[in-house]
Amino acid sequence: MKRVIISLVLLGLTVIFSVSTYSRLNSVSEKLTSQLDDIKKSADDISLSAQKLQAFSDEIEKNKSFFYTAMHHENMDDIKDSLARARARLEYNDSEDFAVEISSLKNYIEHMTELEKTDLTNIF
Amino acid sequence: MGIVLIRTLILYVIVIFGMRFMGKRQIGELSPAELVIAIMISEVGAVPMQSIDIPLLYGVISIIVLVTAEIIVSSISLKSGSFRGFMNGRPVAVIERGKILQSQMRKLRMSIDDLYEEIRQKDLSHLCDVYFAIVETNGKLSLMPNDPNNLSPSSNGYEYPIVKDGRISEKGLQISKKNIEFVKQKLAENKVSSVRDVFLMSIDDKDNIYIILKSDD
Numbered sequence: 186m187k188r189v190i191i192s193l194v195l196l197g198l199t200v201i202f203s204v205s206t207y208s209r210l211n212s213v214s215e216k217l218t219s220q221l222d223d224i225k226k227s228a229d230d231i232s233l234s235a236q237k238l239q240a241f242s243d244e245i246e247k248n249k250s251f252f253y254t255a256m257h258h259e260n261m262d263d264i265k266d267s268l269a270r271a272r273a274r275l276e277y278n279d280s281e282d283f284a285v286e287i288s289s290l291k292n293y294i295e296h297m298t299e300l301e302k303t304d305l306t307n308i309f
Numbered sequence: 310m311g312i313v314l315i316r317t318l319i320l321y322v323i324v325i326f327g328m329r330f331m332g333k334r335q336i337g338e339l340s341p342a343e344l345v346i347a348i349m350i351s352e353v354g355a356v357p358m359q360s361i362d363i364p365l366l367y368g369v370i371s372i373i374v375l376v377t378a379e380i381i382v383s384s385i386s387l388k389s390g391s392f393r394g395f396m397n398g399r400p401v402a403v404i405e406r407g408k409i410l411q412s413q414m415r416k417l418r419m420s421i422d423d424l425y426e427e428i429r430q431k432d433l434s435h436l437c438d439v440y441f442a443i444v445e446t447n448g449k450l451s452l453m454p455n456d457p458n459n460l461s462p463s464s465n466g467y468e469y470p471i472v473k474d475g476r477i478s479e480k481g482l483q484i485s486k487k488n489i490e491f492v493k494q495k496l497a498e499n500k501v502s503s504v505r506d507v508f509l510m511s512i513d514d515k516d517n518i519y520i521i522l523k524s525d526d
Contacts, residue, residue, distance in 0.1 A: 189381060192381050195376075196373075257363060257364070258364070259362055
C-alpha cells in the first residue's frame with residue numbers, strides 16, 4: 186500500500202510539474218512575442234530596435250536554463266541563431282531584413298509553445 | 310563527453326531505483342506487461358543518455374510515469390481478479406486429466422513439439438505420463454505427472470482452488486465437479502461465516518477440503 190501511495194503522489198507531482206512547466210512556457214513565450222511585436226513596430230529606428238532587442242536577448246538569457254531543461258535543445262538553438270542573424274542585420278542597418286528576422290524569431294517561439302501544447306495533434 | 314557521463318550516471322540511478330521500486334522479481338518471473346514495462350524503461354532511459362539535445366527530464370518523466378503506472382496497475386490487479394486476468398492473462402490447461410485439449414493448444418499457438426519439449430525437460434518421456442499440463446501466465450508450462458508414486462501427485466490426488474481471495478472460482482468448481490452450495494456447506498461446517506473471509510479454499514480428488522482464512526500478516 187505504501188508503494189501505491191508513493192506512486193500516486195509521484196504521478197500527481199509529475200502532472201503538476203508538467204502543467205506548471207507548460208504554464209510557465211506559455212507566459213514566457215507571451216512576454217517574448219509581445220517584445221518582438223514591439224521591436225517590429227520600431228524596426229525603422231535602429232538604435233531603439235537595438236535597445237529592445239537587447240532587452241529581448243536578456244529575457245531569453247534569464248529563462249535559458251528553463252528552456253534547456255524543459256524544451257528540446259534544437260528549438261533553443263534555432264532561436265539563438267535567429268537572434269544572432271537579427272543582430273547582424275541591425276549592425277548593417279538593414280531594417281527590412283531585420284523585420285523579416287524578427288518575424289521568423291516570433292514564429293520559432295510560437296512554434297515552441299505549440300509543440301508543448303497538450304492536444305490531439307501533438308499526442309498523436 | 311562529460312555531459313554524457315553525468316547524464317548516464319543520473320539515468321542509471323533513476324532506472325535502478327525505478328526497477329527496485331517496482332519489485333524484486335526476476336526476468337523469468339515477469340508477466341508480459343511487466344516485461345514490456347522493463348523494456349520500455351530501458352529504452353526511454355537510453356534516448357536522453359545518447360542524445361544530449363534531448364532534456365534529461367523527458368527521460369526522467371517517462372520513467373516515473375511508467376514505474377508509477379505499473380505499480381498502480383499491479384495493485385489494482387491484486388484487488389480485482391478480472392482485471393488481473395485482463396492484464397496478465399489466465400493459466401490455461403493444455404492437458405486435463407491426461408486428455409490433450411487441442412482447442413486450447415490452437416488458441417495458444419502451441420505445437421505438439423513444444424509440448425513434447427516441455428515434457429522432456431521435466432524428465433518425462435510420454436504424453437500419457439502427464440495428468441495436467443498448464444501454461445502459466447508467465448509462459449512457463451507446469452506439468453503434473455500421472456504416476457502417483459512419481460513427483461508431485463500426493464496420495465490424495467490433485468487439489469483445485471475453489472475459493473480464491475474471498476471469491477468463488479467457477480473454474481475450480483467446474484474442474485472439481487462441485488457447486489456453490491457445496492462450498493457454503495463446507496464453510497458452515499468449518500464455522501466460516503462468509504466466503505469473503507476465505508483466502509484459499511481447495512479440494513482434492515478425495516474430497517478433502519483445505520481452508521486458509523484471510524489474515525493481515
